[in-house]
Every structure is written in C-alpha cells, then in structure tokens.
Amino acid sequence: MRRALMVLAAVLVGVLAAPTATAERPMVVSGGGTGTFAADLDGDGDVDGSHFGLGVVFNAGAPRGHFECLMAGNADILGLPLMAVEGKVTGGSANAVSGTATVTGLATVNLGSDGAFRGVLYEVRLWAGGPGAGQLQLTVIGAFDGVPGDTIPGNGNYDLPVETVATGQIRIH
Numbered sequence: 001m002r003r004a005l006m007v008l009a010a011v012l013v014g015v016l017a018a019p020t021a022t023a024e025r026p027m028v029v030s031g032g033g034t035g036t037f038a039a040d041l042d043g044d045g046d047v048d049g050s051h052f053g054l055g056v057v058f059n060a061g062a063p064r065g066h067f068e069c070l071m072a073g074n075a076d077i078l079g080l081p082l083m084a085v086e087g088k089v090t091g092g093s094a095n096a097v098s099g100t101a102t103v104t105g106l107a108t109v110n111l112g113s114d115g116a117f118r119g120v121l122y123e124v125r126l127w128a129g130g131p132g133a134g135q136l137q138l139t140v141i142g143a144f145d146g147v148p149g150d151t152i153p154g155n156g157n158y159d160l161p162v163e164t165v166a167t168g169q170i171r172i173h
C-alpha cells in the first residue's frame with residue numbers, strides 16, 4: 001500500500017510538473033558587444049558608446065544573472081578614464097515574442113581612480129537584435145542626475161539615452 005502510494009505520488013508529481021516545465025521554460029536574455037549613442041554626449045568631440053555584456057536566466061519568473069556596461073578606452077565618457085556599471089540582475093521581465101526585456105538590480109559603479117559607488121540601483125531596458133537593430137538603455141537610479149548624457153535632468157537619476165548595438169548582439173529567447 002505504501003509503495004503504491006509512493007508510485008501514485010511520483011506519477012502525480014510527473015503530471016503536475018510536465019505542463020509547468022513547458023509553461024515556465026527558462027527564458028534567457030544574453031548578449032554582448034559595443035553600443036553607440038550616435039551622439040557626443042559629453043562634448044569632447046567623439047561619439048559616445050559603451051562596451052556591454054549580460055547574461056540573465058528567467059526561471060519561474062525570477063531572474064538571475066549579471067549585467068556590465070563599461071565606458072573606457074575607446075568608449076570613454078565624461079572625461080573619466082573609466083566608468084563601469086556592473087551588478088547582479090535580481091529583477092525584471094522578458095518577452096521573447098516582442099523581443100524586449102527589462103532587468104534591474106544593484107550595481108557597483110566603478111569610476112577607477114575616482115572611487116566606486118556600491119549598491120546603486122539600476123535598470124536596463126533591452127531590445128533584441130544585432131548591429132543597427134538591437135538596443136539597450138541604462139538608467140542609474142538615485143545618482144549622477146544632471147551630469148552630461150542625462151536625458152531627464154532633475155529626477156534624481158542618470159537617464160542615459162538609448163544605445164544602439166554597433167557590434168555583437170542582444171538575444172531574448
């Protein structure tokens with residue numbers, strides 16, 4: 001009897017789990033490359049952009065992953081030798097049909113020799129695609145409001161404009 005119940009329980013678990021596994025198939029948002037703002041945001045004579053990379057798995061709705069945006073070297077901004085936003089992804093949503101996603105989390109904003117800010121809330125909106133098609137838009141929440149490149153001065157956030165993928169790609173699948 002006990003054995004029969006265990007078999008029944010196993011069958012029930014299998015029946016219940018199967019459709020759930022299909023409906024909750026993990027969605028992956030991934031990508032990397034370089035992006036361009038197609039504008040000189042800080043007025044230093046060169047068009048600005050960034051190096052970016054991300055990998056996020058949405059499993060049963062809870063995203064886990066990592067995001068990084070680096071402005072340095074050939075993508076410097078604000079006269080800083082380095083500005084890197086890197087953090088875990090702990091929130092957001094993704095839609096493979098529309099090819100869009102939003103990810104949020106806490107980042108470390110590293111300004112190189114000018115120091116680093118930890119635990120900074122950020123949000124990234126993403127549109128899937130390769131060069132000229134994919135896009136991303138980073139907002140650093142509660143910091144750097146009003147510095148060059150901020151599209152909405154006065155709201156407390158650093159609202160960077162939309163950046164278009166120049167090399168690499170963003171995938172949402």
Ligand SMILES: [Ca+2]
Pocket residue numbers: 039040041042043044045046047048077
């Ligand atoms: Ca520039």
Ligand SMILES: [Ca+2]
Pocket residue numbers: 145146150151152153154155156157158159
């Ligand atoms: Ca702002």
